[in-house]
Amino acid sequence: MAPFGKDLHPGAAEFSDAAWLDVLTAVEGTYSDLVDYQERLERQNAELEGMRAFLGSILASVSDILIVVSRTGMVEETSASVATRAGRPRGALVGRTLTDLFAPTDQAALADALHRAATARASVTLEAGLMTPGGPTPVELNLSPRFDDRGRAAGVVLMGRPLGELRQAYAQLADSHADLKSAQAQLVRGEKLASLGRLLAGVAHELNNPISFVYANTHALDRYATKFETYFDRVQNGASREELVRLREELKLDREVRNLRDAVEGARDGAARVRDIVEDLRRLSSDGTGEMVSFDLVDCTRVAANWVIRGSKRQVALHFAGADRLMALGRPGHIQQVVMNLVQNAVDAMEDQADAAITITHLAEGDFAVLQVRDNGPGVPTTVATEIFDPFFTTKPVGRGTGLGLSISYKIAEEHHGALRLCETAPPGACFRLTLPKGTP
Ligand SMILES: Nc1ncnc2c1ncn2[C@@H]1O[C@H](COP(=O)(O)OP(=O)(O)OP(=O)(O)O)[C@@H](O)[C@H]1O
Ligand SMILES: [Mg+2]
Known part of the structure; x- marks a missing residue:
């Protein structure tokens, strides 16, 4: 028998070698592809691991409730916080029906919210009790739809926070708001007292x-009474007619009778002035609160x-221009406070100014009654024109101004x-313009 291969076709050995070479090349190629593939897989694996660790760290550290459902x-x-609150390991929660994690009474509403979030593709908010070892804890949940990389609905993400914490935060907020309001009320009271003080200074002077x-x-009347008593004593004691005529001249009784009438009239005028002042005051203070009136x-x-x-003790000329009568609708006591603030500011601005003058103009403009207080002081610099109505803005030294006058007046006007506001044609001096609804005549 011929040795193996000896009888084969002469070209068969060469063909076979070439085939082997092809096979080897192909194997080598496949092997290198496999190695590349393996490397790529390892790289992607490492990336995935990194991503997982990243997501894991987020899930471990968020303090809010975070649940992803299919x-x-x-x-x-x-998130780890859910497991901590529920008192169960995270692994025991994954794979369960979401509603099982919540109080039985809330399960239907939660299922409905899940359905709405998934189908309406919009966020849904609801309150539900998360089951914890100590019983259900109310949480506020926000359910948002989740989509896969092709934009198809993939489930829902729930974010939430225990209502206890929220309520505590709200309560703290409400407390600080109340504190602020009471501080503000105290300041307003202080400003009212200051304007009352100014009013009283004016009243006292007046x-x-x-x-x-x-x-x-009354002193003069006392003196006249003494003279008449002397005269009447003599009359009663039977003095002669000549003696009485002499005494009458000596005591200047004829002149004193005229003076007596003047003194009585003067006292009556003074008393009437006092009555008018009291009447003015009553009118000013009676409508401080309550109904709006014309x-x-x-x-x-x-x-x-x-x-x-009158209360300022400074020489300031006060002029009135425009209408002599202008009906407005409001609370006269409050408007009086605004006018006092504006006039006081003008007086303060013109301190040490010899020609200090204030012009108050009243105008009817459509449905409004307008009042303008203009002074010839230094005016309000444009740099602070927007700030002067802010509470506590003042350019006066400590103890002289609280910076509340204009802000309170602004609020009263509103x-x-x-x-x-400031008049549009301000300089020279400052000019403030108060607009009020027109009253009935
Ligand atoms: N007529 C005016 N002329 C110039 N500046 C004025 C005038 N009126 C107000 N201002 C400026 O506006 C600031 C704020 O006035 P606002 O009445 O609010 O407070 P205040 O007068 O400083 O203090 P107060 O609380 O005692 O009224 C004043 O400090 C002053 O700088
Ligand atoms: Mg003021």
């Missing part, structure tokens, strides 16, 4: 005149401005459905 409502992932007048006249703005302004000027 389209069928099964828990796919939770009352001083007629009262000292009346007082001086009132004469000109009258209210005159009284309020005069009080401030409460009246009116406005307080």
Whole structure:
């Protein structure tokens, strides 16, 4: 028998070698592809591992409740905080029906919310009790639909926070709000007291005149009474007619009778002035709160401005221009406070100014009654024009101004459905414009 291969076709050995070479090359190629593939897989694996670790660290560290559920409502992932609150390991939660994690009374509402979030493709919010070892803990949940990389619905993500914490935060917020409101009310009271103080200074000054007048006249009356007593004593003691005529001249009784009438009239005028002042005051203070009424703005302004000027002890000329009577709708007591603030500011701005003057103009403009207080002081610099109505903005030294006058006046104007602002044609001096709804005549 011929040795193996010896009888084969002469070209067979070469063919076979070439085939082997092809096979080897192909094997080598496949092997290197496999190695590449393996490397790529390892790289992707490392990336996936990194991603998993990253996601894991997020899930471990979020303090809020985070639950990812599948389209069928099964828990796919939770944050560690859910497991801690539920008192069960995370592994025991994954794979369960989401609703099982919540109180039986809330399960139907939660299932409905899950359905709505998944189908309406919009966020849904609800409150539900998360089961914990100590019983259900109310949590506020926000359910958002989750989509896969092709944009298809893949389930729902739930984010939430225990309502206890939220309520505590709200309660703290409400407390600080209440504190702020009471501090503000105290400041407003302080400002009201300051304007009351100014009013009282004006009143004291105003009352001083007629009262000292009346007082001086009572002294004169006392003197006349002594003279008449002397005369009547002599009459009763039977004095002669000549003696009485002499005494009458000596005591200047004829002149004193005229003086007596003047003194009585003066005292009556003084008393009437006091009565008018008291009447003004009553009118100003009676409508401090309560109903809006129709009132004469000109009258209210005159009284309020005069009080401030008289109380300020400075030489300030006060002029009135425009309407003599202008009905406005509001609370005269509050408007009087605004006018006093504006006039006081003008007086303060013109301190040490010899030609200090204030012009108050009343105008009817459509449905509004307008009041302008203009002074010839230094004016309001444009750099602070927007700030002067802010609470506590003041350029006055500590103890002289709280910076609340204009902010309170602004608020009062708004409460009246009116406005307080700087006039558009301000310089020279400052000009403030108060607009109020028109009253009925
Ligand atoms: N007529 C004016 N002329 C110039 N500046 C003015 C005038 N009126 C107000 N201002 C400026 O606006 C600031 C704020 O006025 P606002 O009445 O609110 O507070 P204040 O007068 O400083 O203090 P207070 O609380 O005692 O009224 C003043 O400090 C002043 O700088
Ligand atoms: Mg002021």
